[in-house]
Amino acid sequence: MAVQQNVKKGGREAGGDLIVGKHVYGNLYGVDEEKLWDEELLKDIVVEAARVANMNLVDIKTWKFTGFHGGVSVIALVLESHISIHTWPDYGYATVDVYTCGANSDPWKAFNYIVLKLKPRYYIVHYADRSSIPGYTESEKR
Amino acid sequence: MAVQQNVKKGGREAGGDLIVGKHVYGNLYGVDEEKLWDEELLKDIVVEAARVANMNLVDIKTWKFTGFHGGVSVIALVLESHISIHTWPDYGYATVDVYTCGANSDPWKAFNYIVLKLKPRYYIVHYADRSSIPGYTESEKR
Numbered sequence: 001m002a003v004q005q006n007v008k009k010g011g012r013e014a015g016g017d018l019i020v021g022k023h024v025y026g027n028l029y030g031v032d033e034e035k036l037w038d039e040e041l042l043k044d045i046v047v048e049a050a051r052v053a054n055m056n057l058v059d060i061k062t063w064k065f066t067g068f069h070g071g072v073s074v075i076a077l078v079l080e081s082h083i084s085i086h087t088w089p090d091y092g093y094a095t096v097d098v099y100t101c102g103a104n105s106d107p108w109k110a111f112n113y114i115v116l117k118l119k120p121r122y123y124i125v126h127y128a129d130r131s132s133i134p135g136y137t138e139s140e141k142r
Numbered sequence: 143m144a145v146q147q148n149v150k151k152g153g154r155e156a157g158g159d160l161i162v163g164k165h166v167y168g169n170l171y172g173v174d175e176e177k178l179w180d181e182e183l184l185k186d187i188v189v190e191a192a193r194v195a196n197m198n199l200v201d202i203k204t205w206k207f208t209g210f211h212g213g214v215s216v217i218a219l220v221l222e223s224h225i226s227i228h229t230w231p232d233y234g235y236a237t238v239d240v241y242t243c244g245a246n247s248d249p250w251k252a253f254n255y256i257v258l259k260l261k262p263r264y265y266i267v268h269y270a271d272r273s274s275i276p277g278y279t280e281s282e283k284r
Contacts, residue, residue, distance in 0.1 A: 063200060081215070081237075084224055086223050097239075133171050137172065137235070139261070
């Protein structure tokens, strides 16, 4: 799918010398089972999370897997990278990834919004730098 | 989208008492620009990566963002979670996430396959445990 972007993808505030990538991800334990089966609710949460974090939603898709060990997956492609939620309702368990690029979007806002809505009893969160290395653009000639 | 699964999602070897989640992610620096613009190549690499890692591909989608700071995104939803590649060809830069659930799939195999194909000059890789906590399934009553 070709997308003509109006907003530049990533590194918008960085003067073009690097891509600023920020990835916040966490595991949410002890989440209400009904919420974790609710495909529409989860989709709405991701759409709103993208909005509060100033991310530009390009596409969003959800899947429901039935049966034991089943659950819901939501993946949103945003101009700034992606947001995903995977759930395992039988385990009261969900994982969340919010990965943005560019100085204008804030993955923590999206992550915190999702936690606020899913209300886990407990969660852990990590941060990963997904930025490019300035000036390190050349490939090896092979 | 409803999916009737034949293979249980996640934790298949764990006796059902927890979800085993394994997330390998990395940043690839100094990758050939042409490869990073090649939507079909990147898609094929992800499909094959899923296969070598014993992951079950459910859906795959690609997007191309034109212009400065543009690039390609590939996101695959697998029964075991997801694989994503985001590229910024102007920077020779790509990021890769391989997130699997269940003891039968190996995210390292997929990650290493992608690195082998994209041939970065340099890359960093991290591992995150995305497993549930055994017995910690109840939500708070709110």
